[in-house]
Amino acid sequence: MVLVDTDRTCPITGQKRTLVTEFWYPAAESAKALPINKFAQFWPGLLGTMSGRVAIRAFGGNCAELNRRFKNRARRDAKLADGTFPLLVFSHGNGGFRFQNTFQMEYLASHGYIVAACDHTGNAAVTLLAGLPVLYNKQSIKDIRRWDDRVKDIAFVVDQIDQFNE
Numbered sequence: 001m002v003l004v005d006t007d008r009t010c011p012i013t014g015q016k017r018t019l020v021t022e023f024w025y026p027a028a029e030s031a032k033a034l035p036i037n038k039f040a041q042f043w044p045g046l047l048g049t050m051s052g053r054v055a056i057r058a059f060g061g062n063c064a065e066l067n068r069r070f071k072n073r074a075r076r077d078a079k080l081a082d083g084t085f086p087l088l089v090f091s092h093g094n095g096g097f098r099f100q101n102t103f104q105m106e107y108l109a110s111h112g113y114i115v116a117a118c119d120h121t122g123n124a125a126v127t128l129l130a131g132l133p134v135l136y137n138k139q140s141i142k143d144i145r146r147w148d149d150r151v152k153d154i155a156f157v158v159d160q161i162d163q164f165n166e
Contacts, residue, residue, distance in 0.1 A: 002129075003118070005156045011146065012122035014136055018129050019118040019153055022098050024109040026073060026085055031078035039063070039070035042099050043128060072102045074109075083112075087161060089154050090117035097125045116157050119143045120150055 008017040023040070040063050059066055074099050088108060093098055098117040105115045119127040122137045123146075146163075 002156060003160050005152075008056055008156075010094055010121055011143070013129065013134060016128075017149075017153070017156070018121060020098065020121075020127055020129070021116055021118040021157060023114065025078075025114040025117050026081040026083065026106040026109055026112055027078035028081045031075045034075035034078055037070075037072050037074045037076050039042075039066040046075060048085055054088065056068065058163060072106060074102070085114045087117045087158070088113050090115055090151055090153055092120065092124060095125050097127075098113050114161075115140065116161060118153055118157055120153055122146070123149065 001025065003019045003021050005017040005019070009015070010017045039059075087134060090098075090101065090105065098119045100118075105117065108115050110160065121127045121134055124134075125136050127134045
């Protein structure tokens with residue numbers, strides 16, 4: 001899901017702060033009929049482009065090979081299980097990305113948690129915005145104006161989930 005914070009401008013892109021966000025959650029039994037996630041599904045619209053081929057090299061191979069090696073059990077767009085679930089928010093490390101700990105997110109979701117994980121644009125290894133990759137910006141961690149981006153990103157994601165709940 002792409003979440004846009006209309007109250008902030010991203011100094012990296014010059015646009016409204018945009019957060020590509022993944023959600024893992026307890027799924028309904030019907031999810032078992034869905035196909036298991038592939039690596040390529042984290043990069044919609046990017047992999048067939050030159051930018052995509054450059055970005056995918058950072059992960060060590062071509063898309064078919066990465067899809068083969070990528071291990072997970074999640075199903076995309078599964079129906080949420082009935083019930084009420086606590087929320088956890090995952091914040092990747094400097095230069096990381098939203099799905100780097102997929103095994104951990106799946107484990108938490110299988111134990112009754114909803115987990116949200118966004119790419120911190122400019123601080124993620126690569127973030128896909130409007131079909132174009134925004135690469136990690138090493139200088140951003142030295143810019144004092146950017147030090148609270150993560151805190152504001154997480155607060156925004158939590159606020160968005162609260163709005164979904166309502």
